Amino acid sequence: MAAVIETNKLTKKYDGRAVVDQLTFTVPQGSIFGFLGPNGAGKTTTFAMLCGFIRPSGGDAVVLGQPLSNLPRHLMSALPQDAKFHPERTLKDSLIFMAQLQGMDKQKAAAEAKRVLEAVELLDAAKFRGKTLSHGMAKRFGVAQAFLGTPELVLLDEPTEGLDPKNSQTVRDMIKAMAGKSTVLVSSHNLAEIEDLCDEALILDKGKLVTQASISELTGRNQQILIQLGTAGSINALKNLSSVTAVEASDDGKSLRVSLNLAPGERPEPAITEILSTLISTGATVGTVVRGKSLQERFLELT
Amino acid sequence: MELNLGTFFRDSWNIAKFDLWTAIRTKRAVAAIVMYSLGALITAIVLVKIEASVGNELAQLKTVDKSVAAASGATDTQLETTLSTFVGGDIETARQILGMPLVILGFFWMSLTFLPFLILLVSHDIVNVEVRNRSARYVLLRTSRGALLTGKMISHGLLFLGVTIFSNAALFFYAWYYSPGFQPLPSLLLLLRIWILIIPFAFCWMAFTAMISAFVDNGLLALIVAGIGMAFLGILSLNDSFTFFTPNHYKLWLWKSGVLWPALGSGVFILFGLIFTAVAWARINWRDM
Numbered sequence: 001m002a003a004v005i006e007t008n009k010l011t012k013k014y015d016g017r018a019v020v021d022q023l024t025f026t027v028p029q030g031s032i033f034g035f036l037g038p039n040g041a042g043k044t045t046t047f048a049m050l051c052g053f054i055r056p057s058g059g060d061a062v063v064l065g066q067p068l069s070n071l072p073r074h075l076m077s078a079l080p081q082d083a084k085f086h087p088e089r090t091l092k093d094s095l096i097f098m099a100q101l102q103g104m105d106k107q108k109a110a111a112e113a114k115r116v117l118e119a120v121e122l123l124d125a126a127k128f129r130g131k132t133l134s135h136g137m138a139k140r141f142g143v144a145q146a147f148l149g150t151p152e153l154v155l156l157d158e159p160t161e162g163l164d165p166k167n168s169q170t171v172r173d174m175i176k177a178m179a180g181k182s183t184v185l186v187s188s189h190n191l192a193e194i195e196d197l198c199d200e201a202l203i204l205d206k207g208k209l210v211t212q213a214s215i216s217e218l219t220g221r222n223q224q225i226l227i228q229l230g231t232a233g234s235i236n237a238l239k240n241l242s243s244v245t246a247v248e249a250s251d252d253g254k255s256l257r258v259s260l261n262l263a264p265g266e267r268p269e270p271a272i273t274e275i276l277s278t279l280i281s282t283g284a285t286v287g288t289v290v291r292g293k294s295l296q297e298r299f300l301e302l303t
Numbered sequence: 304m305e306l307n308l309g310t311f312f313r314d315s316w317n318i319a320k321f322d323l324w325t326a327i328r329t330k331r332a333v334a335a336i337v338m339y340s341l342g343a344l345i346t347a348i349v350l351v352k353i354e355a356s357v358g359n360e361l362a363q364l365k366t367v368d369k370s371v372a373a374a375s376g377a378t379d380t381q382l383e384t385t386l387s388t389f390v391g392g393d394i395e396t397a398r399q400i401l402g403m404p405l406v407i408l409g410f411f412w413m414s415l416t417f418l419p420f421l422i423l424l425v426s427h428d429i430v431n432v433e434v435r436n437r438s439a440r441y442v443l444l445r446t447s448r449g450a451l452l453t454g455k456m457i458s459h460g461l462l463f464l465g466v467t468i469f470s471n472a473a474l475f476f477y478a479w480y481y482s483p484g485f486q487p488l489p490s491l492l493l494l495l496r497i498w499i500l501i502i503p504f505a506f507c508w509m510a511f512t513a514m515i516s517a518f519v520d521n522g523l524l525a526l527i528v529a530g531i532g533m534a535f536l537g538i539l540s541l542n543d544s545f546t547f548f549t550p551n552h553y554k555l556w557l558w559k560s561g562v563l564w565p566a567l568g569s570g571v572f573i574l575f576g577l578i579f580t581a582v583a584w585a586r587i588n589w590r591d592m
Contacts, residue, residue: 053591077444078444101314101317103313
């Protein structure tokens with residue numbers, strides 16, 4: 001799959017300290033790509049460089065086939081973190097202005113402004129001025145402007161931060177709807193959200209790349225299962241199965257972590273069925289089965 | 304970097320329109336408009352009264368004694384000579400200045416003296432306010448940094464153009480109505496000439512202010528630095544060795560008679576404006592936004 005973003009040793013230093021340190025990664029076209037990292041990992045700085053807001057101290061990047069010095073702005077959009085809107089202008093005016101800068105005529109810009117305001121459920125607030133917006137409204141407005149037109153690449157820095165569950169879901173639905181049409185980069189502290197939304201993610205820590213992989217690789221969805229038992233059974237029977245490489249049990253024997261032995265591309269469901277049948281045949285009762293580790297567990301392991 | 308001129312100017316114009324409509328809703332812009340218009344109107348009122356009073360007395364004197372008229376002619380020549388020392392010894396220019404209706408002369412002087420300060424007050428954060436609150440990022444996602452600077456400068460330029468047109472019109476009609484010897488057509492042409500000369504002059508100082516605003520992020524500090532910068536250029540213009548490197552030196556050329564010197568003066572102001580704009584542009588292009 002072609003890469004929409006390719007960075008090569010991208011670096012940003014402030015006062016000699018590297019905030020982003022020789023970052024090299026690629027973002028595949030059409031993916032919903034997660035950007036993970038603890039506070040201060042360099043996520044926002046990397047976004048700012050990819051959007052052309054700040055200049056790299058070293059390295060380079062190619063975005064939609066163009067260098068950072070000549071970004072194809074008409075093909076990309078973003079939700080920058082902490083950027084303020086014009087306090088004296090209405091949401092509708094601001095959106096029409098932004099759409100016109102994207103090359104739309106006034107009529108089309110007005111129609112687009114209405115569409116995106118409706119999508120983030122802010123149509124009733126179209127005549128509110130920027131200075132009167134609550135945090136949640138401002139965030140939704142930020143998301144709305146990022147979805148003006150049909151950008152090929154959308155960069156969203158913490159799109160659901162500070163939103164209530166309903167609005168968060170609205171934004172997630174909007175992002176999911178972009179799948180296949182655009183490439184979306186999402187940075188978030190909400191790991192469950194990244195796990196739910198993204199096909200692939202990278203993890204940053206202290207400005208350095210820790211890992212980049214698909215979500216299923218990161219969580220080990222095809223490599224491990226976690227089984228919670230109601231009644232413990234015999235784990236020795238599992239060790240003899242060809243689809244199992246290792247079994248770890250808790251002290252009471254009711255929590256099992258089973259490592260799978262699958263060929264590349266092989267579906268894990270038959271192996272899981274075999275494991276559960278074997279356990280049940282030894283008298284165990286099954287409570288829950290979770291494939292892989294949660295992204296949160298992996299994130300904490302890696303950072 | 305590729306530059307599509309059509310897109311550049313379209314974006315600059317869109318930014319200018321948006322920024323102008325935003326600016327005229329701010330208290331500072333309204334205060335500036337009121338200050339300048341009020342200043343022009345008060346100048347007009349005072350000068351019309353002075354002109355009327357002096358004119359009446361002179362007329363009375365002239366009718367009483369022809370020798371007084373001769374004396375007044377002598378006084379005019381003396382005045383021309385004295386005035387010419389302020390305009391580089393150019394008698395023609397001194398004569399032109401003396402021939403101007405007092406109210407228009409006052410307006411021209413007021414504009415050349417106070418317009419830079421008004422520009423300083425209104426435009427000192429022309430760039431940095433957008434950088435500080437990062438609202439520039441919404442624009443820079445969609446267009447170039449150069450278009451942002453150009454759009455903001457067009458917007459502020461249009462604001463000052465509007466202010467000068469408004470105060471010009473107020474002054475013109477006041478003088479027409481209250482000044483007995485006021486000749487509307489020659490005065491209108493003179494006002495138009497002055498107005499054309501003020502545009503490059505204002506552009507130069509707006510570019511200077513924008514340049515400072517591109518370097519200094521804090522609004523108040525930018526105001527102070529730009530104020531000090533203007534004062535420094537003013538002081539530098541008094542030094543014979545450095546005067547040619549300051550825009551202030553060429554202000555005198557705008558007063559001169561004929562077309563050549565005022566045109567050259569305007570050209571120099573445009574050149575200074577372009578240099579300041581280029582520095583601001585370079586700074587904006589290389590800085591983090």
